[in-house]
Amino acid sequence: MTLTLPPAPHGETRAGRHLVDATRWPEVARLPRASALRTHVARRIVERAFHRLPLRVRIAGVGTKVPPQPKGSAGCPPTLTLREPDSFYRRIGADGLIGFGESYMAGEWDSDDLVGVLTVLACHVDDLVPQALRGVRGVWVRSRPASDLNTVEGARRNIQRHYDLSNELFATFLDPTLTYSSAVFTSLPAGIADLPAAQHRKIDRLLDLAGTGSGSSLLEIGTGWGELAIRAAARGARVRTVTLSREQRELALKRIADAGVADRVTVELCDYRRAEGRYDAVVSVEMIEAVGAAYWPAYFGALRSLLAPGGRAVLQAITMPHERMLNTARTHTWISKYVFPGGLIPSREAIAKQSAAAGLSIVHDTGYGDHYAETLRLWRERFLHQSAEVTALGFDDAFRRMWELYLAYSEAGFRSRYLDVRQLVLTDGTAAHESTNGPLS
Template sequence: MTLTPPPPAVRAVRVPADPVRWPDVARLPRASAARTVVARLLVERALAQLPLRIRTGRDTPLAGARTGDDGPAPTLTLHDPDAFHRRIGAAGLIGFGESYMAGEWDADDLVGVLTVLARHVDDLVPAPLHRFRGAWARRRPGTDRNTPDGARRNIHRHYDLSNELFALFLDPGLSYSSAVFDPLPHAPGVLPDEVLTAAQHRKIDRLLDLAETGPGVELLEIGTGWGELAIRAAARGARVRTVTLSEEQLALARLRAARAGVADRVTVELLDYRHVRGRYDAVVSVEMIEAVGAAFWPDYFTALRRLLAPGGRVALQAITMPHERMLATARTHTWISKYVFPGGLIPSPEAIARESAAAGLRITHDTGYGDHYAETLHQWRARFRHQEAAVTALGFDSVFRRMWDFYLAYSEAGFRSRYLDVRQLRLTAADTEAAR
């Protein structure tokens, strides 16, 4: 497939980018002509085989497949093909995301385009060229490692952006993890707050049930969020200790616990999971393992086992990806790790099973519900887009808004394509189970 370049009038970067805040978006990367040509050839070859429609310029005809398995194919519009291919030639998929942030391409259905790409991620580059992956894929910066100091920096970069920002698109309880819907919605549109809140409470209650949380239970939560799980656990009569590395979340979680009348049963601390001491009847950790980093998964699961009292149980919620994709991602600096979750890595089910077993834990319950995360992300993105003026008023510029929109759409596409899943697990001490 040959793409006709657009007229010169559309070649400029469309989104103004602060060169200090967004250096790699504000300027085009240095890339050799050869790399750009190779990138163009590979991209054109890949797109020609996918159920996507490609538009180049305002008046050029569509190229590529017109329909897909689910009906009309979504359209990807290249406003500046030269810049698009140059960025991909220089930085691979990081460049793909940065090109969107710069406004060099758009889509009529961003989730649809990204879902198609996620479904065919292993076919985008011809198999004989896989061994040259290192020419485009960069290694993760050593500064992103989740040492105790590094983990606090990484958490700060995402979760301390602004409590007000997260409040614009999350449910009123500020739950920032997958909800569980009943039933799962299939119609487009924004659900009422009370429906999303009920779905988030359903998720929390399932985890608390797995942890057998009730009156008198000593519960530890690793990863406070904004305190909704701790508040609901305390309402069941549990005494809750919850730890976080986010100063913004710490302050608001304490305030929310006080407003809910459970401050006497909820203790919120700024503390790394590796430094927690004590023994607990139950430990709950919701979508926190993704921020740990593969090098520190042994520390994480060892901490879970060490903190369990005899007969205790762990309730864990985790996003997962296929094992081979996890291994490839672990070696690579990705757009997500550069702009959204520095130091993060989504584990595979195999990695969770291996690391937990090595720490002396046994998985006794495992349920997946990735379709519910896709819907959760759909709701967050719809709310975020609806609140564009309010996001701007908080001081977030157009590049940030496109970055966040891309992040939410990219994540939803991961679940729509079944590239990602989310699981709720119950773990107990292996020696306890053997004694029964």
């Protein structure tokens, strides 16, 4: 049957590739070069996956493929709509998953449930490519560019490319605490009104794990917009917090002053490798993902050298399975190209190995990936609701689709349990031992 495609969600008019700004998005505005053979192979692989996965696939002017459903299954599978199938397959043939993301940015495919589609793909990621073709995986992936390496100068560029986009942009989807990391809720699902308290709950857990109190000294690696520093200072701690983002530092200083704790908090533009001093605790929230594997020894070495005897390093870290981390480390992905250049999510095994090499022991480790999925859902829904404000800030349709895909892609990673988020305590062996590998209580 032939279907008439519905209007775009959220009342927007979807810009086709021909309307994408070629100056801002050159590789989205034009189709890549791809041989007929590569495009044909990509089409066959993807169509095979579509046939096997619990997805409805709708093709403009053709119809809908409804997969067979297991007995007892409830509800309809999510729908992926191919608006420009030839362009979609050509991009995948040229650039694999980078092409998949760029095709979404160009409006060549869509979904009535973007997170649902991406969750299905994440759950079956190991089955998407036939076994016989996995040996030629390198044909569809690129190596990470040397320019993305997190040297001292490279790290500054990479951080600024993400965090210096606009403080106002982040305010459109974050809650008033401006906390850009997973919250901890009392129950799931949650509402947007629950998010500020859930973020404070997360921060307070980290500060408790760090033993932060009156008179203690705390170094924070990765300032964000200052909420953790504010709450630590409110406990009577002396806080030094370092960031590479000028935009974040400027707003963090204002928020710290408004909170009345500027006398107890110092905010510096400083790379963690150049931080000095010894502290009772070092806290780093979802910062390790931006370090890059080549610099993990330097990162954990810095944690060790910055701790006073008996001190604690407290991390909140996104993690992925070790084998997938090894594959990702060698690959230039859509996320590394457009969202987090130079970044790599570590595995728990990598964290354990690198911390041990630096002379640190993991004495506490809890995970709560479901809470991150919920945090991301709330951010994504708020971002979509604020689309007019995002446009008014100067961000175009291709950017909005990129950011929507990034938030949905991340949420799907946690919903499929491809990703997790952990709170860890590392010591030099002189601090009291705590439980490890425990669930979130």
